[in-house]
Amino acid sequence: MTMRSKYWFVILLLTSLIAVPARTQSDETYINDGTLRRIYTPILMYHYVGELPSDADELRMGLTVSPHQFYEHINYLRVTNHQSISMADLDEALRYGTPLPPNPIILTFDDGYIDHYVTVAPILNQFGFKGTFYVITSFADNNRAGYMNWQQIQDLQNQGMDIEPHTKNHADLSHRDYDFLVYEIMGSVESIEQHLGTTPVTLAYPMGRYDQTTLSFMETTYLSRTVTTMPGAYHTSDNYHEMTRLRITPETGVPGLAQILNVTRAQR
Numbered sequence: 001m002t003m004r005s006k007y008w009f010v011i012l013l014l015t016s017l018i019a020v021p022a023r024t025q026s027d028e029t030y031i032n033d034g035t036l037r038r039i040y041t042p043i044l045m046y047h048y049v050g051e052l053p054s055d056a057d058e059l060r061m062g063l064t065v066s067p068h069q070f071y072e073h074i075n076y077l078r079v080t081n082h083q084s085i086s087m088a089d090l091d092e093a094l095r096y097g098t099p100l101p102p103n104p105i106i107l108t109f110d111d112g113y114i115d116h117y118v119t120v121a122p123i124l125n126q127f128g129f130k131g132t133f134y135v136i137t138s139f140a141d142n143n144r145a146g147y148m149n150w151q152q153i154q155d156l157q158n159q160g161m162d163i164e165p166h167t168k169n170h171a172d173l174s175h176r177d178y179d180f181l182v183y184e185i186m187g188s189v190e191s192i193e194q195h196l197g198t199t200p201v202t203l204a205y206p207m208g209r210y211d212q213t214t215l216s217f218m219e220t221t222y223l224s225r226t227v228t229t230m231p232g233a234y235h236t237s238d239n240y241h242e243m244t245r246l247r248i249t250p251e252t253g254v255p256g257l258a259q260i261l262n263v264t265r266a267q268r
């Protein structure tokens with residue numbers, strides 16, 4: 001090679017490096033190392049954590065865990081050496097085999113209730129756990145009574161909690177067209193980006209409702225993982241948008257929680 005052709009070779013090489021098209025975020029989402037993995041990580045699902053109001057209906061009762069019960073759960077998880085991780089941590093472990101701490105667990109809290117700010121976060125902090133909070137963004141926008149506003153949500157994030165979208169209006173995502181899914185899903189994603197400056201990695205389907213159209217839509221977004229309300233605690237590298245969780249009910253005491261964890265672990 002002459003000096004002159006060497007020069008052109010270098011120019012060509014540099015140009016080709018620059019010309020590599022920028023990867024879109026949705027391409028990133030689907031990168032993995034090709035290994036099929038199955039990992040046990042319970043994703044606990046909580047809703048209200050507080051004292052029941054005297055006029056509570058059946059739905060509210062079924063979704064409410066008392067502060068004492070919650071404290072006992074988190075204490076139990078600490079004593080049994082569980083370590084809370086984020087959905088992003090689990091996603092990376094499934095994709096690339098990144099090691100997880102012993103006894104990993106994900107604590108999720110749906111709907112953005114004020115309970116999460118007042119009761120849940122202080123108990124999590126006391127025991128050194130982090131939570132994943134799925135918030136309904138229009139409720140925060142409108143300062144709806146009983147729900148966290150953006151200031152409180154920001155405060156949770158500053159405490160090390162993960163804030164993730166649960167759509168804009170808590171909409172049923174089944175039997176919907178493309179525009180509706182964009183509005184509800186990407187609308188809530190963008191609200192979080194604007195208010196908190198973070199990029200969401202996961203979504204929770206409101207009421208656990210979705211269909212094939214919703215799943216196809218999720219694959220076009222840059223959200224890596226979506227959680228359902230279906231039970232189970234083993235997750236696989238090829239199942240991105242139908243992840244299972246474990247529902248915690250008012251009847252779930254510490255023995256109940258221990259049993260849920262033991263039974264689901266044995267379901268190999």
Ligand SMILES: [Zn+2]
Pocket residue numbers: 110111166170205206207
């Ligand atoms: Zn919900």
